[in-house]
Amino acid sequence: MDWSVKLFFSSVAIALTFIAFVPYIRSILAGVTKPHVFSWMIWGTTTFIVFFAQLEAKGGLGAWPMGISGGVTIFIAILAIVKHADLSITTIDWLFFLAALASLPFWYFTSDPLWAVIVLTVVDLLGFGPTMRKAYYFPHNENVVFFALFIARNIFALLALETYSAATMLFPLSVSIGCLLLLVMIAFRRRVVCAR
Template identity: 45%
Template sequence: MVVFWAQLAGGAGTGAWSIGLSGAIAFCICALPYSRRTDPEITRADWIFLVASLSVLLTWFLTSDAMWAVVILTAVGLADFAPTFRAACPQPFREQTTFFALGAVRNVLVILALEHYSVTTVLFPLAGGVACIALVALISHRRWRLRG
């Protein structure tokens, strides 16, 4: 949600709404298991990502520049891909390429819908789109190598 607010502050306009909706959905997805206590294990990595994510609010406040919040959250978001990349190498058939391909398409559409282009508005969807494309390429390549 912070990227959504930062993009709005950076002049993204209606192009930011998809990021806002995705953030709201992600929040609900994270809150649901916690509220039902279906996955009570909170790991050290969970705390690290939470602290890193919350640090952007302080950074934004201290610098008065939404760009730095977006830069930090983009780095955190890309780090979130690491376990998926690691798991996709030995077991590429467990990951759905369609999901990540749709993520890449969504991010292209977000960029096209932006009303103002700057690091603050473009970095997050661009990085996410590139990560999705890289993951689809990795999964496809690993599947091809395992079949042949």
Template identity: 35%
Template sequence: MSQFGQSEIFGIASLLVTLLQYGPYSWRTYSGELHPHVFSYSIWGIGAAIVATAQWSAGAGPGAWAMGMVAVLCFVVVGLSLRADVKYISKRDIWTLVAALAALPLWFYTQDPLFAVIIITLVDIAAFHMIFRKALARPTEDSIVFYAIAIVQYALSIFATENYNLTTLLNPIALILCSAAVIAAMYLNRNGTKITAS
């Protein structure tokens, strides 16, 4: 493979899709149209930075580029979200945040990138749980398009990955499935099929 090959092309494509995903989303958050879950994006920002580092060390190459950019943009969304109403945060969300943040330091105690990715993936799922519950309760306060583009971005990052293994694939596959669940929750509750969080 040449120095600039298929992996690099998919890597650049994933970066462009990430910008396409977060650019309008950030603007709509700034304008008050959307109200992202502050806790979820805080967790994702930290988690994405760790996953990008672990993926890079495991040989993901350009497959780790988008995750690194996601880490930065998640914190942009957090900053913009703090300007808005945060009444949707529940006691369960607070406990989820505490548990997720408590789990994050565990990855420092291992030399194994896979263990780090497993921990972060579980933390990401916990963050998605908060988004999912909010999508059920307030389906119009977030963007279906954002999560649909997220699926494309994570799929492109998989195609950009140079070495396929559990370390490089677990997190993006989990995020694709979680994004699909959030889309379904918002779509169904916007269209008359009322599903409530337990």
């Protein structure tokens, strides 16, 4: 595919990142959304490492939405701490975070970014755990538009990739599926809670 088309897809993915994050950040500042700090810390860490792995695997323009997203995600984790959002941190949350950091030695010792991406994808999906748990009990505390925009963002990021491989595609594809499952669960729980 032509480089200018890849640049367009990457630009759309980056724009969708900001379109998703700005209202989400506003809703945090307004006290409407209360993100789980460790989910966001895990997601920020994994997204940044995947960004570097995608660059090494020649993902090119398709990697940049991940890098920008990683930076904003870390900002949301910090904002969650400052706003005293959901600060409940369990032992399993620490295990998820340490597993994210453990991906770096995998990458270093194998010299293959795919192993880091596999570990990070698993950790990132497990990072949905605290948010899923919170959303199950408080389904109205999550912004569904945000997660829907991230599905779209990841689709454009996939289209922008300059090289298609497991190392470049696994993470955005898996995160899209994770977001979709979260949205389905939130919709179901909102119906149940409203029916009571």
